[in-house]
Structures are given as structure tokens and as C-alpha cells.
Amino acid sequence: MPVRSMLPARAALGAVAAILIMSRTASAAPPRLVPDARAPGAPATAAVCSHGPIRCHAHVLITAAGEIAAAAAPLAAPPGLGPAQIQSAYQIDPSQAKPATVAIVDAFGYADLESDLAVYRAQFGLPPCTRASGCLTILNQSGATSPLPPESPPDDDWPEETALDVDAISAACPSCKIIVVQANDTTPINMFTGNNTAAGLHPTVISDSWGVPTAMGVDVSPGEPFFDHPGIAQFVASGDKGYDEGGMGPTYPSTSAHTISVGGTSLVQAANARGWSETAWAKGGSSCSYTIPRPAYQTSTECQFRAASDIAAVGDPATGLAVYNARAGGWVVVGGTSAASPLVAALFASIGRGDITAAQIAQSTRALFDVTSGSNGTCGTLLCNATTGWDGPTGFGTPSAALLSGAAAPGGLDVAITSPADGDSVDPGFQVMATASASAAVVGLFIDGNLLRTATAPPYVFSTSTNLSFGVHDVQVVAQDAQNNQVVSAIRVKVRFGGTAGPPPDPETGNGGGCRAGGDPAPGALLALIAAVVVPLRRRR
Numbered sequence: 119m120p121v122r123s124m125l126p127a128r129a130a131l132g133a134v135a136a137i138l139i140m141s142r143t144a145s146a147a148p149p150r151l152v153p154d155a156r157a158p159g160a161p162a163t164a165a166v167c168s169h170g171p172i173r174c175h176a177h178v179l180i181t182a183a184g185e186i187a188a189a190a191a192p193l194a195a196p197p198g199l200g201p202a203q204i205q206s207a208y209q210i211d212p213s214q215a216k217p218a219t220v221a222i223v224d225a226f227g228y229a230d231l232e233s234d235l236a237v238y239r240a241q242f243g244l245p246p247c248t249r250a251s252g253c254l255t256i257l258n259q260s261g262a263t264s265p266l267p268p269e270s271p272p273d274d275d276w277p278e279e280t281a282l283d284v285d286a287i288s289a290a291c292p293s294c295k296i297i298v299v300q301a302n303d304t305t306p307i308n309m310f311t312g313n314n315t316a317a318g319l320h321p322t323v324i325s326d327s328w329g330v331p332t333a334m335g336v337d338v339s340p341g342e343p344f345f346d347h348p349g350i351a352q353f354v355a356s357g358d359k360g361y362d363e364g365g366m367g368p369t370y371p372s373t374s375a376h377t378i379s380v381g382g383t384s385l386v387q388a389a390n391a392r393g394w395s396e397t398a399w400a401k402g403g404s405s406c407s408y409t410i411p412r413p414a415y416q417t418s419t420e421c422q423f424r425a426a427s428d429i430a431a432v433g434d435p436a437t438g439l440a441v442y443n444a445r446a447g448g449w450v451v452v453g454g455t456s457a458a459s460p461l462v463a464a465l466f467a468s469i470g471r472g473d474i475t476a477a478q479i480a481q482s483t484r485a486l487f488d489v490t491s492g493s494n495g496t497c498g499t500l501l502c503n504a505t506t507g508w509d510g511p512t513g514f515g516t517p518s519a520a521l522l523s524g525a526a527a528p529g530g531l532d533v534a535i536t537s538p539a540d541g542d543s544v545d546p547g548f549q550v551m552a553t554a555s556a557s558a559a560v561v562g563l564f565i566d567g568n569l570l571r572t573a574t575a576p577p578y579v580f581s582t583s584t585n586l587s588f589g590v591h592d593v594q595v596v597a598q599d600a601q602n603n604q605v606v607s608a609i610r611v612k613v614r615f616g617g618t619a620g621p622p623p624d625p626e627t628g629n630g631g632g633c634r635a636g637g638d639p640a641p642g643a644l645l646a647l648i649a650a651v652v653v654p655l656r657r658r659r
Contacts, residue, residue, distance in 0.1 A: 151184045154401065163435040165358065166278045166452070167270065170225065170304025174279040174328045175358035175403065176456035177435040178446070188447025191237055198440030198451035199385070199432065201242050201289040207385055207394040208431065208465060209520040212292050218467035220287045221297040221321035222460060223312040224328075225304045226270035228277040230444050231256060231284070238285045238442040244292045254284075255297045259312040261319065267302050274304075281443040282452045283327055283460045289439065290464035297321055306330055310344035310371075317347040322472035325463035326377075327355045327456035331366035334408050338370045345376040349473045353463040355455035356381045356427040357403020361495030361502035361510065368405030372426045375410050378476045379403075379426035380459040381512045382433020383489055396516055397504065398492030399434040403427070403455055404501055404510030415480035417541045418508050418590070418610055420499050428476040430489060430512035431458035431465075462517060469523040479514055483507075484534065484607065485522040486515030506567070506592055507608055531557050533597035533607045540609040547584040552595040552607060554578060564594040588615040 151164040154177060164184070166176040179187045179197075189197065205212065232249060239247060247253035258266050270276040284296055297319055301312040309328065316324050324347075332338055345352055354377040357369045372379040382402030388395035406421035419425040432438070438453030439461075466474055479486075489512040495502035501510040508514050532555040538544055554561050554576065562572040563580040571580045578595070594608045 161436050167274045167276050169274040172304040172309050172328050172330045174456050175355040176279045176282050176454040179451040186446045188450050190448040193449050196440040196449040198438050200440050204289040209518040215293045215468040216470040218322040219295040220464050220467050221316040221324045222283040223299045223316050223326050224280045225301045226276045227267045228280045234281055234442050235284050253295050257299050259301045261315045267300050277445050278443050282441050285441045286457050286460040287464040290461045291468040314344050322467040323463045324352045325460040327459045329369035329372050331363045332370050333367050345371050345374045351474050352377045353380050353459045355459040358401055358454045360401050361404050361497050368407050373405050373407035373410050373424050379428045380462050381427030381430035382455045382458050383430050384434035385432035385437045396489045398511035402433050402494050402511050415477040427513040428479050430516050431461045433458045465517055465519050469519050483514050485518055488515045531599050531605050533605050535595050535607040535609055543612045543614050546586045550580045552578040554597040557599045558597040559600045560598050562596045566592050586613050588613055
């Protein structure tokens with residue numbers, strides 16, 4: 119029997135059609151598998167489904183001839199990142215997963231969905247997830263098991279998008295149940311209705327790997343009721359054409375007031391404590407809405423309205439996920455923010471944080487990996503350039519399931535700024551107070567990326583310069599242990615104009631009087647390292 123869908127009034131449905139009519143779209147649909155622009159030496163990739171009014175944000179590796187690069191099963195080691203790599207990079211422990219259900223909304227039917235998912239899960243030793251067991255549910259946009267929509271046209275490959283979604287969920291949360299809601303087509307009315315239907319099934323979280331670019335003057339507010347489902351975190355891919363969708367306009371619903379926008383990164387193994395490093399993916403989306411009000415938690419953006427992204431995960435198809443899709447030829451490597459969204463959704467579902475909001479993510483930076491390099495455009499601001507703290511391409515960072523669930527950081531190293539609070543207005547010469555774990559060998563204060571003071575023992579209390587200029591400043595406290603592992607707590611403060619002066623400048627440095635616990639500068643080797651590392655391994659707030 120169909121579930122009762124929470125549909126807005128008919129007038130709202132009509133208004134949603136206006137979003138489509140007034141949206142800025144390409145003048146002509148390009149042929150399928152037109153290669154993406156890429157840097158010299160980078161593998162060739164192409165968009166998967168880009169012909170409908172609403173596009174998915176998946177990209178697949180292709181051959182020099184423009185065909186999907188696929189390998190038939192069986193295969194000893196499929197190309198692309200598998201569950202073990204995803205779980206390692208984002209510190210996911212499947213044995214600690216909470217019971218959870220992840221719903222995805224995609225367009226068109228997918229006859230091989232269950233069998234393709236079975237191949238993927240068997241390949242990586244994951245437990246089966248079938249309709250018979252109740253793990254997998256496939257519904258139409260009205261919430262019924264039949265009739266399911268027809269498959270998409272050959273030049274608009276939504277089955278590959280859906281395969282990516284269910285495989286990404288399986289990688290991040292092998293025990294999660296999966297609901298797939300298939301919209302009749304890619305019109306906003308049907309896709310938004312599918313999201314409403316998914317919410318009516320009361321999943322732990324929802325992931326939407328798609329969006330529609332909107333032109334200036336378009337009012338997207340009629341679409342907001344379709345995403346207003348308190349208690350169910352709704353993760354939405356931020357786009358796949360770079361900042362502002364390559365000039366097509368902010369992509370909706372990633373800019374909705376009710377969703378969590380997920381950006382994309384390039385993820386590679388690294389010789390650091392985490393074992394991985396990330397930079398902003400060059401084609402990952404970020405947007406500045408034309409109409410949705412700016413939320414209070416977005417204090418550093420130059421956008422006057424709601425900006426995306428809020429969080430990020432691997433999206434670069436060059437470092438993409440292993441996906442099985444028989445229609446595409448078997449094993450393929452797929453990325454895009456279409457990969458990042460279901461991955462992050464499943465991660466939060468698995469740790470019991472299915473009701474998290476974008477505002478709460480902004481308050482959880484101590485459990486995120488800050489991504490501080492890379493760009494997705496030429497806007498000249500942090501709306502398209504990754505930097506310390508929030509930025510458009512990667513939001514507040516990428517998630518650590520271990521830290522988000524309250525587990526201690528490896529090695530027990532930790533640091534936290536206790537005063538002032540993020541966003542506080544302060545006077546020049548203000549004090550920064552912090553706590554650090556006993557394993558910290560040295561703790562240093564950075565202002566705007568410049569090392570100001572260090573301390574080798576608590577209490578960690580530092581005074582800033584009385585000459586600090588009026589305006590916004592980045593404050594970081596970095597802790598380093600004897601093995602040179604580092605963590606950082608970061609905030610932004612606003613220095614008041616003409617504020618009350620603080621302690622007098624230090625006579626040796628000219629900086630604000632440093633209430634320096636421990637009394638002495640850090641040992642030379644540690645000082646040099648802590649000063650050099652502006653991008654620490656972990657970020658706390």
C-alpha cells in the first residue's frame with residue numbers, strides 16, 4: 119500500500135513548476151559522455167546524468183574514446199575506493215553502528231538495482247541487503263512498490279547514479295537499511311514529491327544527489343515545504359560544475375534552509391596520523407543563494423544569503439568510489455558530490471546523529487577534518503577557495519565518525535579553546551584560554567596564521583596584541599605531542615573598533631603580553647614544526 123505522502127497544497131506544486139520554468143538551463147543537451155575539463159595528466163571523466171531539468175551530480179571515469187571505463191565481474195580488486203578505504207579515511211567503525219535507515223531519492227527505474235547491489239556487497243564481504251530481508255526497499259514516488267518508473271533514456275544514466283548511492287551507503291554503513299524512492303522523471307515536482315515521500319517513511323536520514331540551477335529573480339521558497347522535515351537530516355549534493363554551477367546559478371535544494379549541503383574533495387592516502395589528506399575538488403559545487411536568508415551559523419561567508427556547502431567528503435572521480443553497475447559494463451569508478459552526499463548521510467546515520475542540522479555541524483568542527491587547500495572557481499573569495507574554517511567548496515570540513523560519536527582521537531591528543539567563543543566580539547589585547555590533553559608537549563597560539571606564543575605546560579592562557587586591528591581575525595590554538603602529531607582548535611572573533619586596551623605589549627616581541635604557562639618558548643625543533651604547520655591534522659573548536 120502507498121504511504122501517505124506529506125504533499126504541500128496544489129498551489130505550492132504549481133509554484134514549484136515555476137522554479138523549473140524560470141531556471142537557467144543549458145541551451146542544448148550535450149551528447150552523453152562529453153569529457154569534463156581536466157588538468158594535464160588527470161584521468162578523463164564525464165557527467166553521468168545531465169540532460170534533465172534536474173541533474174544528478176555524478177561523474178565517471180571514461181576511456182580516451184569517451185566510453186565508460188568499466189571492468190566486468192568477477193574482479194579480484196575493483197578500481198576505486200572500497201569500503202575499507204572509506205571507513206579508514208573517515209574513521210568509521212561498522213561494529214559500532216546504530217540501527218539506521220538511509221533513504222535516497224533518484225529518478226527513473228533501475229531493473230538491476232538489487233542484483234547489482236548484491237554483486238557489490240559480495241565483492242567486499244558485506245552482508246546481503248535484499249528486499250526479501252527487509253534491508254532494501256524500492257518504491258515509486260508515491261510510496262508504492264509498483265508500478266515502478268521506466269528506466270531512464272540511454273543518454274541520461276540515472277541507474278549509475280542510483281548504483282553510486284546504494285554502494286556509497288553500503289561502504290559507510292554496511293548494516294544500514296536502504297530505501298530507494300524513484301521519481302517518475304527529473305522535473306522538480308516529481309523529484310521534490312519523491313523527497314516528501316521518503317520523509318513520510320521516517321528514515322534516519324535522506325540523501326539527494328541532485329539539484330537544479332536557479333537564475334537570479336527565481337523564488338525557490340515554494341520548494342521549501344518539500345524539505346521541511348524536522349528530525350530527519352537531509353543531505354544534498356552541492357553541485358558538480360564548480361562555484362555557482364559554472365555560472366548557471368546556485369543549485370537548489372543544496373541552498374535550502376532545511377538541508378545540509380555536501381561538497382566534494384579529492385581524497386588521497388598520506389603519511390600522516392590520519393593516513394589520508396584532502397583538498398577541495400575543482401568541480402565540486404558551492405553556491406550563494408539569491409533568496410534563502412543567511413543562517414546565523416554562517417558568520418564568515420561573504421554571501422548575503424544562504425551559502426553552500428556545510429560539510430564535504432570525497433567527490434573527485436579521479437579518487438572516486440568503486441561502483442558496480444551491469445548496465446555500464448560492470449565495475450566503474452564514480453565520484454561527484456553525488457558520492458559525497460550519501461556517504462556523509464550514511465556516516466551520520468550510523469553514529470545515531472540522524473537528526474543533526476547544518477547549524478549543529480557548524481558547532482562540531484572539533485570532530486571534522488578542516489580542508490584548507492584547493493579551489494572550485496575564480497570568485498576570489500572563500501566562496502570558491504578552501505581555507506581555514508568554513509569555506510564554500512568544503513563547508514566546515516569532512517567528518518570523523520569516531521570524533522562525532524564522542525570517541526577519543528588516536529593517541530589521546532586533544533585541544534580546545536575555552537574562551538572566547540567563536541564569533542565573539544572582543545577588545546584588542548583579549549586573552550585566549552585553552553585546555554589540552556596531558557600528551558601535549560607544546561601548545562601554540564596563532565592569530566591569522568602567525569605564531570604568537572607557545573607554552574609547554576598548563577594553564578594555557580595567552581594574551582593577544584593590543585595593536586590587533588579592528589575586524590575579523592582567525593584564532594588557532596595548536597597542540598603538538600612528542601611524536602609531532604598535531605591537533606588544532608579554531609575560532610573567529612571580531613575585534614571591536616576603539617576597544618579597551620588589554621595588557622601592554624611584550625617588550626621582546628611587541629606582541630600582546632603573553633600569559634605564557636611554562637614561561638619559556640617551545641624547544642627549537644618543536645617551535646619550528648608548530649610554526650610551519652598551518653594546516654594541522656585535526657581541527658577542534
